[in-house]
Amino acid sequence: MGANTERDQDGSGLDRYWRRRVWTLAGVLGAVGLLAWTCQGGTGGAGEDEPGRDVGAAERTSAPPPSAMPTVTVTTTTTPAPEQADGGPCDRDDLVVNMSAARNVYAGAERPEFRVTVVSTGEGSCAFDTGSLEVRITSGADRVWSSAKCRKGAAPKATLRRGIPYVDDVVWDRRRDCKGTVRARPGTYVATLKGARAKKEIFALR
Template identity: 60%
Template sequence: MEIDTDGDGERFWRRRVLALAGVLGTVAVLAWGCVRGTAEEPVTRTVAEAATPPPPPTAMPTVTVTVTTTPTPGEDGAACEDDDVVVTLGAAAKTYAKGAKPTFRVMVVNTAENACAFDTGTLDLRITSGDDRIWSSAECRDGNAAKETLRRGVPYVREVVWDRRRGCDGKGARPGTYVADLHDRKGKRQVFRLR
């Protein structure tokens, strides 16, 4: 009696393949069900949606950058160096009659090659009598002092008038001898008399 090994073997493998296909199908159905989610919260995002970045905000902040350059010494517009300016002081008279206000002329000249910015607030005309400081133009100035552009050899001239008061709103100064000079500046002092 012959045994049909070929028929039995073929059936054996056919059954194995069908069983394996069934297991794979069941796994695929379960996986599909897990990915889909529940009916209340279906999974609807696709891979393309997940990879899409969110839209940009409607209002973007504006950034303004301001660059300020400060000229270096020797360039036009740089601050004047003390060694490059010559300051002189002159008086309108040596003696002032009763009621006349002493008047002084301050002149500043730039000797550097380039134009420079001069702070006129550094010009402080002081009136003294012995060790007594009577008046200061810087202390009694109205408003802020301006900066002037000084070109080489072109003088800046300022007239300073003293109202004969002690301090900005004090009593009138007595007749006598007084000295006018520019504080912290080299230059000739002016000696004058009030009558």
């Protein structure tokens, strides 16, 4: 046997070596594939079963729907203010009194005229004493005339209803005395409504 026989023997040894390597590699790849298939199948089964278990658990652990809350109604009762008895005396705090003059200058025989209005803001109706209305005419410190002193007869009672004014027109005949004949001289005078927060009226006689 020569050189060729040695090469054949060497070549046969190399072939057997590579065949063993190929079979070993194939076995490893097969084992890896089997392991991958097993894991995928197990995970898939668990994935398929898991939703069923979750749904069942959710159904078992879900809380019952809350019952409807009762409705609470709060009722507020307001006690109305007592109305003033009809025919009772008027409360001065419920009265709004004003006075206005017909004009600012009176010439010749013209008589100064003043309109007094009284309005009640109270509930119901009340009795008002018109005698409490007094128009005074003054000139400086000189008290010239008073409607209360020159009133004829007793002052009547007036029934006031809320928002409906009582009107009284007071006329001064220019005399200094109710029964005298002395007339007031031309000049500047002031008309004041006694006992009320009414605006004073300043006027002149010509």
